[in-house]
Amino acid sequence: MTEQGIGASVLRKEDFRFVRGRGKYTDDINLLNQTHAIIVRSPHAHAAINSIDKAAALAAPGVVAVLTAEDFAAFGGLPCGWQVIGKGEEPMIEPKHPILAEGKVRHVGDPVAVVIAETKTQARDAAELVDIDYTELPAVIDMREALQNAPAAVHDEAADNQCFDWEIGDRAVVDAAFEKAHHVTSLELINNRLVPNAMEPRCAIGDYDNASGEHTLYTTSQNPHVIRLLMGAFVLQIPEHKLRIYAPDVGGGFGSKIYHYAEEAIMTVAAKVLERPVKWTSDRTEAFLSDAHARDHVTKVELALDADGKFLALREFTLANMGAYLSTFAPSIPTYLHATLLAGQYTTPVIYAEVKAAFTNTVPVDAYRGAGRPEATYLLERIVDKAAAEMGIDRIELRRKNFIQPDQFPYDTPVALTYDTGDFEATLTPALAASKWDSFEERRKEAAQRGKLRGIGISCYIEACGIAPSNIAGALGARAGLYESATVRVNPTGSIQVLTGSHSHGQGHETSFAQIVADKLGMDVANIEIVHGDTNKIPFGMGTYGSRSMAVGGVALSNATDKIINKATKIAAHLMEASAEDVVFEDGIFKVAGTDKAVPFGDVALTAYVPHNYPLEELEPGLEETSFYDPKNFTFPSGSHICEVEIDPGTGELEIVAMHATDDFGNVINPMIVEGQVHGGLVQGIGQALFENAAYDSNGQLLSGSYMDYCMPRADDVPSFTVDHEVTACTHNVLGVKGCGEAGAIGSPPAVINAIVDALRDYGVTHIDMPATPAKIWNIVNQGATAQAAE
């Protein structure tokens, strides 16, 4: 390890601009002659559009256009990037997702019209004047109701509101295992609906050059090439060489900025129609009504155990909400990114899962930090705790008893995955020590003396990152490849530009990616520039989500750098009049082993571009290499998260007094950045467990549609954390990395809820649904107290 290489906590290069307010986010961009768009959105969850009268809006000051669905009649709908095939080879129902509502609106916030004016204020004023006549239809909100006795169909194509009915595993085999079980634990739970809430609202600016015919879309995206592909090829039919997507600094994504959204297509089309740039920036209210939501499962899970506590079988029945339309990756989330993780860290030999997906008159639901794996981890780590309590087995012992052992890797789970490596005891033991698990009962007693209920909870998670081997993903329904690309461009004077298909929106790639190159080339990170986000600069790549950047994009970068070293070695050999086999490369200097001949990397770079003394017959000039890396398997980060809570039974108020995470992310490039990712993930998980809930009323109005109502975790809601990591290196990528972006949000919710259930165990509590608000806790405590008093 060098001072700035792999494993060093290098301070972030990007922070120079961010701490000075010099970041360049999409809304910071203003183009000459720019117009401003406001989207008119449906106030109804489900309604027929009888008429749209634009006249008053068109006559308002500054208005240059009012567009509705008829202006987009020539274009396609927003595509779904993953096709799930259900039971009996039935493909999912895939209704059209129009850019602007066509005849019907299907959720509050569904875009109906676009008002474009000289200023944003003028557009906003005029948007009030668009007169839309609706006939309200019955709204389908609760997904249980949607699939049985629904008052209406969200789409004519799915009369029963079912998108798909999918299964994994052999139900007969699993049911037979349950028949023989000594004990069966059952649990019904809800995985609450969330709103991702990246702090930067979405923004899109369309621009069109009628001389070159080139479209440019500035947008808040985690994957600009995916947007170019989806919007260009499937929606607007713009050839890729005439469509540039540029996602500059992006203020957080967490999944919500993966998807191709209607506003991107609207701005692109409008800019061509008007021959002027058109800018739209979401406000927060609009974000609540138009950014893809997350989670939203209703689940029944059962675990079969033998008399010793060995897991015999697991079965899960889940209803998953798709919302009103299929967002870009929605169908894959509750299926392949969820049920394939149901083995967790355990040797459960047979598993069955059935997932029914429903359309409802709510905002579309898609991936959000963790995407399917938090739901799997939550139900699994909850039911393991419940089983332990029911069987009178210590919850740590029950986990240990069922752990996959280090000598069992590679391990084939019964749900399609092969874990390449892991060591679950190696993260459990230090986590227990760091959180002083063994002395917890003393703290419980001490808290009781103060009238407080104290509890401790653990969650042992495993997740799948580094999505994904393209052939496997394709076989499972992905309509894209899932490799990543990197180009390493060595400049004549030795500085380096890296062009990467990965996208950084908070992850610090400008630093950690530079560290990989710095490490390999023995160079200062200051000489290495990471370029991302602009499809006119970077090679085709799939972007950043699913904790894939380092495990896929970082490996592509590592491979491209190896190609540079390989070519540079040949050039150096020529300069030193040696055979390439005899040349070694150390700390940025090429040397001939056993001699004093040496040539620094910079000289080789210059020679590559000024090839006067150069083997031109054998080698092309220049020093630039590209690598596309398609991963061989998923990567499997794992770990143990432990949470300790204290509850005031008088008010239901809860304090997280301690939270610890020991994670195994494989090799770590920048520990400072990795710990920061864990901190952030933990708080998003705590947010799900304690605070956050996207609540709809029965009419389909989003009740928690602002920061006044949707409870975002604040600084005084959470403690400081202790975080450490153990390493079992990934076996199938050259960096040995697994990915760290989502683990915090995957491992923490069950740790928090398990701690609360532990704190409330004297009240007979066996489960509490998320978010465990003070009101919910107070009611449990109060009812428990009432019940006790009655005895």
Next chain:
Amino acid sequence: MANVTMTINGKQVSGEVESRTLLVEFLRDQQRLTGTHVGCDTSQCGACVVHVNGDSAKSCTMLAVQADGADVTTIEGLAKGDDLHPMQAAFRENHGLQCGFCTPGMIMSAIDLVQHNADPSETEIREWLEGNICRCTGYHNIVKSIKAGAEAMRG
């Protein structure tokens, strides 16, 4: 329309605004000081915090006309050339930011805290940040940054 004149980052500026124009709109759209961000529409997130006459204020919750004659400092006004303000440096050195969107408001708010309380405890920092939301960092390193920034500001 109304004319407003104010000092922003030591420079006097004037502009014509609608009476409903927010201070943040004046800063971002007219002055092109895009370091001040807008993350919500209910005065909750604090991405827009600037200093008005020395005190932190949410520039989304103040009309531009209310800042007429005021001395305004934005995130762009903190560093002297390449010399970062100690709080800016502390955020960088303690990894107190990830996507950077909430960061200007966090830094402006943190400086005001230290002006009121030179040596804030972790609890005091967390309570002060009630009006600033961060979705990336989990606040852990922001708290650490502000502790370090306060120490550096004490000199």
